[in-house]
Amino acid sequence: MRELQLIKLYCDVCYYYNSTLIIDVQRQSNNFCPKFTDEECIATYLWGIYNQKFNAKDCYRFIKDFYKNWFPNLPSYQAYNKRICYLADAFKGLADISLNNIGLDNSHSDFLIDSMPIILANSKRCNKAKIAPNLCSKGYCASKGIYYYGIKLHTLAQCNFKAMSTPASVMISKASEHDLTIGKEILEGITNIRVFGDMAFSSEEWQTRMFFENNVEIITPIKRTKNKKKLSFWEKTFSQAVSGIKQAIESLNNWLIEKTNIQRASKVRSEAGLISFVFARVACVCLCFKC
Numbered sequence: 001m002r003e004l005q006l007i008k009l010y011c012d013v014c015y016y017y018n019s020t021l022i023i024d025v026q027r028q029s030n031n032f033c034p035k036f037t038d039e040e041c042i043a044t045y046l047w048g049i050y051n052q053k054f055n056a057k058d059c060y061r062f063i064k065d066f067y068k069n070w071f072p073n074l075p076s077y078q079a080y081n082k083r084i085c086y087l088a089d090a091f092k093g094l095a096d097i098s099l100n101n102i103g104l105d106n107s108h109s110d111f112l113i114d115s116m117p118i119i120l121a122n123s124k125r126c127n128k129a130k131i132a133p134n135l136c137s138k139g140y141c142a143s144k145g146i147y148y149y150g151i152k153l154h155t156l157a158q159c160n161f162k163a164m165s166t167p168a169s170v171m172i173s174k175a176s177e178h179d180l181t182i183g184k185e186i187l188e189g190i191t192n193i194r195v196f197g198d199m200a201f202s203s204e205e206w207q208t209r210m211f212f213e214n215n216v217e218i219i220t221p222i223k224r225t226k227n228k229k230k231l232s233f234w235e236k237t238f239s240q241a242v243s244g245i246k247q248a249i250e251s252l253n254n255w256l257i258e259k260t261n262i263q264r265a266s267k268v269r270s271e272a273g274l275i276s277f278v279f280a281r282v283a284c285v286c287l288c289f290k291c
């Protein structure tokens with residue numbers, strides 16, 4: 001059964017690679033057709049993640065120990081890791097394709113939006129970290145109560161009745177970026193839906209504009225202000241109800257962390273490596289766990 005799952009994964013990767021992803025990884029060199037193909041590299045990395053091998057070295061050892069006969073041209077670890085970084089755009093494209101192919105339920109239009117931290121350096125080292133400065137920065141995670149160096153993964157997901165929410169789109173940003181800024185970017189051009197989010201997305205001007213221009217209703221807990229320091233009973237009840245609905249996307253994030261360990265990126269050492277790290281895991285949960 002597991003062998004059939006690997007074969008299906010490899011066939012899916014080959015199909016997407018040859019139809020779309022090859023544009024992102026074209027080589028202008030004599031080594032444009034290596035013996036260990038890009039399709040094999042992508043498939044083995046995703047298969048390693050699916051089998052709880054959470055870094056490139058563990059993925060490589062897993063394939064070498066158990067699937068060497070399947071991939072006889074497997075290179076050295078250094079070459080394998082370099083190829084994973086080179087294929088960053090391919091992993092990102094594969095994540096986009098796999099998300100689009102999940103299939104949303106058209107019978108309703110309720111969505112959730114949230115973010116979670118991806119940590120390259122914890123609070124003790126966040127002031128000294130310098131990896132991938134174009135993507136990363138120091139930020140604060142309110143839910144964990146910690147400062148960290150890294151990025152955020154923002155997710156828009158569709159609500160499902162008595163089931164985990166279905167991811168519709170993802171985006172990364174610097175850890176210091178405000179959720180509202182990215183929320184505006186994610187929802188740009190989207191129409192006719194209702195979105196539940198936390199108080200970070202509370203902006204009366206933006207919510208009003210989205211409602212009248214795009215027919216997008218953005219619902220957040222009621223925020224206390226200087227003029228309104230205490231909420232009424234009904235306002236508290238409403239806020240608790242919104243927070244309860246939003247727990248579905250928190251469950252999705254926790255499931256993603258459990259299956260792929262996406263939140264811990266301390267072994268990433270480059271910008272390309274970080275992109276591969278994140279989007280390979282998104283593609284993995286979309287392709288492998290639905291097989």
